[in-house]
Amino acid sequence: MSSQDILLAGCAAQAQQKESTLRRYSLAFPWAGIQESLPTDWVCRGPPRLCPHARFTLSLFGRLPAELGQALRDPRGCQTHCKAAPCPHHVPGSSFWQTPFPLVPVEASRPRPVKESRGCIDGVSVLQIFWPASREQVEHCQLAGKNVETECANFIRLLQPFNGTHVFACGTGSYQPVCAFIQLGGPGAPPMRLVTHSLESGRGRCPYSPHEPFTGLLVDGELYSGTSSDFMGSSAAFFRTWVHGAEQSYIRTEQNQDHWLHEPAFIGAYAIPDTYNPHDDKVYIFFRETAMEAGQWERRHIHARVARVCKNDVGGKRSLINRWSTFLKARLVCSIPGPQGTETHFDQLEDVFLLRTRDPQNPLVFGLFTVSSGVFSGSAVCVYSMAAVRAAFSGPFAHKEGFDYRWVEYKGRVPYPRPGMCPSETYDPLLQSTKDFPDEVISFMRTHQLMWEPVYPQGRQPILVRVNVPYRLQRLLVHRLEMESRHYDVLFLGTDEGKVLKVGLAGGVTHGTEVISLEEISVTKVQEASQQELFVSSTHGLLQLSLxxxxxxxxxxxxxxxxxxxxxxxxxxxxxxxxxxxxxxxxxxxxxxxxxxxxCQDTAEGTTAVEKLVFGVEKNSTFLECLARSPQTTVRWLVRHGEETGLSEVRNNGHFSVLEQGLLIRQLAREDMGTYECQAVERSFSRPLTRYSLRVIRHEAMEVPPYKRSKGAELGGTHQSPRPRIDLHPGYKGFPRALGAPGTSLDIYCNALRHQERQRQKAWHQKWQHPSPDSKNGRVRRHPQPL
Incomplete structure (x- = not known):
């Protein structure tokens, strides 16, 4: 095998290794925070594969019943396999699927359905629920100009546990939203099935489009949903509807009022108690919208918001009928303080996670923000306390006198009871319902939804910042580890490249947080600390991994x-x-x-590393590999050029380049010969990882000897011209040079080498298929014809 064949094989192995790495670290997930969109009437086309570079969802799980766990394996009703297969056809203009599949936590007391088997879900029976859109719905969707494959189907957008036996589900219904109950099976119970007689309209509960941002929360038989209310998706609102019973009324935000909601993108909704009295409970909504605080001629900005409504809000009596009468909103600020009071804001809210604590009234709110501009792009994570959120809602209101006026702090008299307060015995025993509020309060609530003071994070700055990196953080999970003397928060941050960064917070969010990057994995998080399991929700199934x-x-x-x-x-x-x-x-x-x-008592172990003998060609590049086992470790290179000299540290300069993967020597010289040692250093501790004995081959030794160059001319005869001088190892010499050439990557070099090999083979076949006349006349016959 020639050296060029060896290099071609090396390039192929490198491509296979890269693909296997992507499969390992770049699992394909759907979009998170916005519930899933997968057509339930698609046909299974073979075992799916988790594809790289797809957007994903990070979801929290407890235990799932066997039947529900099987249904979640494939939202299209198709059995999921853990095998490699081609990815589905790419949708133009999107990154795989743009919306996520909702993972449903069910009571932990139900039997556990699955067991871990090399990353696959085993031990569940095959059950399928088909809920396709009708033919008429699909035809109407096509006539409206929608895509038959990516839009005209019943995309499941909402799955919420209703009780121990039923799950409430909603789908787009081919741009005609529909909702129904799913009955969960179990031992001694009927199998899991769709309750067809419970079908009802999903308008105000589920979006029309499978790509629209959406959030939903089912609490005490009431569904809180942030979605659009029309076919065009131009009118978004926050709704509350009843999902069971004869009463079919609803409560929503006011229509066509931009100071209520202006082009919102809903991220999440959570029910959080405020006091011991359940009548004071509220639902907090997190979203981003186009801010109205800017002037008429100023550039509009996107602001992150937190809003809240009372759970017992039933609207006004003579005004705000079937409208929220306790809806308030405030700005969420996540910024880096700068000199002279300037701040760098991260306003694009991407995801929110609510970390429950021992005090149910005071969970921690983790927010993931991004920013993208012509100057820089980056991501940040900020942590908010509920005390700061409640303080903003208890502060002054924002006020705008007229169309041409600016927003200012409201200095007038605030009516009683304070707008946004819930009717309960905590504040006034005479107020039994929001319909008992005075007209003055209702009139004030029509025009004063925005609070003047924003909500600042703990420490007034982010706990994690990533700027000018080749990825953007888009999904966030937090898992708290309770130790004997303290606790640790571990963040799982999903990127737009299909990877998850595992980051530990040491010191707590309130005391000088130290951010520790642990590893890159593709996981979701866990609900019960005793389980320590991870569930990956993808467009093709549910995967169980280890935390x-x-x-x-x-x-x-x-x-x-x-x-x-x-x-x-x-x-x-x-x-x-x-x-x-x-x-x-x-x-x-x-x-x-x-x-x-x-x-540790084994610190003396591993103090010596096995020495490896490597050879390099003079005037070419040489790479010495060394990988640290932990992201916290700093790699240091030492070199000894002779037996009598000591170890000296290798510095980054034009000749040496210390990389994360090892040491690159760009132009190898004879003076570089010696022993190179790679050490792992963290704090005051260091240990050797690997050691190389580098020998340098002289440049002249790689040339073809003169006697071999003349031998070809003698054998060819006088009719052949002397052959040009060639290198014995062109591929071997080109490979180190490619590493040392600036702006040249290994992928570019391998592609060029493959192209050169294909051209050589093509020329070889053409030579024998169409021989030239000169070659026919000039050949020597072994058996000359008789005279």
Missing amino acids: YRCELYGKTCTDCCLARDPYCTWDGKNCAPHLLTEKRRAHCQDMLKSDPLSQ
Whole structure:
């Protein structure tokens, strides 16, 4: 095999390795925070594959009943396989599917349905629920100019648990929204089925379009949903409807009033109690909208908002009938303070996660924000306390006197009871309903929804910032680990590249948070800390993974401690999950105090690395690979050029380039010969990872000897011209040069090499199919014809 064939095989192996890496770290998920959109009337076309570069959803799970778990494996009703297969056809103008499949947490007391089997869901029976759109609905959708494959179908957008036996579901119905109940099966109960007699209109509950941002929350038989209310999607509102019973009334935000909602994109809704009295409970809505605070001739901005309504709001008596009479909203600020009071704002709210604490009235609100401009782009995570949110709603109102006026703080008299307050015995026993509010209060609420003071995060700055990176953060999950003396919050951040960053917060969000990047995985989060399991919801199924991969951190206590993963600890023999380890044997549980010098007895192990002999060609590039096991580790290179000289540190300059993957020597010289050692350094601890003995081959040794160059001319005869001088190893010499050439990547070099090989083979076949006349006349016959 020639050197060029070897290089071609290497390029193919490199492409396969890259594809396997993408499969491992770039699982395909649907869009999160906005419920799923998958056509239920599609036909299964073979086993699907989790495709790279797709958008995904991160969802929290407890235990699922077996039948519901099977239904979630494929929202189209098709059985899911954990095998590789081509990705579905790409939809032009989108990144796979733009909306997510809603994952439904059900009572944890129900039997657990699935077991982990190499990343697949096993142990569930095959059950399918078909809920297609009717032929008439599809035809009307086509006549309206919609796409028959990506829009004219019943895309499931909402799944919410109603009770222990039923789930409430809504779909787009081919641009005619429809809702129904799904009966859950179980031991000794009828199988899971769609309750067809419960079909009813989904208008005000589910969007018409499968691509529209949407949120839904079912609480106490009432559905709170942020969605559009018309076919064109131009009128968005926040609704409350009853999903069961004879009463079919509704409450919504006011129509055609931009100071209520102006082009909103709903992110999430959560029910949070305010006091001990359930009549004070409220629903908080998170969304982004085009701000109305700017002047008439100023450029409009997108602002992140938090709004709230009372759960017992029934509208006004003579005004605001069937409209919210307690709807208030405030701005969410996530910014980086700058000099002289300037701030860099992240206003594009992408996702919100509510971290429940021991106090149900005071959960933590984690918000994920992005910004994109001509100057820079980036993402940030801010944490808000409910105390700060309630303080904003208890502050002054924003006021605008007329069309040409600016928004200012309202200085007038605020009517009693205070607008936005819930009717309950906590404030006034005489107020039993919002219909008992005075007309003055209702009139004030028609024009004063916006609060003057914004909501600032804890510490007045983000806890995590990523700017000028090749990805954008789009989804957020938070998992709290409770230790004996403290707790740790682990963030799972989904990127637009289909990856998830696992980041640990040490020190807490209120005390000098230290951000620790742990690893890149593709996961969702877990509801019960005792389960420690991850569920990945994709457009093709539900995947069960592990929340931790402690075995990847190495086989020594030192490696386990330096990883600083709060899920893992050293049990005396292995790096194992801390929940499965006895407390008296656990080491390195504290992310802030993970010091192997004081907590490990094997620090002397691995102090010497196996030396590898490598060769490099003079005047070419050479790469020495070294990968750290933990993102917290800093790699340091040392070199010794002779036996009598000591180790000296290699610095980044024009000759040496210290990369994350190793050390690159651009133009190898004879003086570079020596021993190179790669060390992992964190804090005051260091240990060698690998060692190379580099030998340099002289440039002249790679040329063709003179006697081989003349030998070809003698064998060819006098009718052949001497052959030009060629290199014995053109591919081998070109490969190091490609690494050293500025602006040239390995992919470009491999593509060029493949193209050169195809041209060579093409020329070879043409030569034998159409021989030239000169070659026929000039050949030597072994058996000359007789005279």
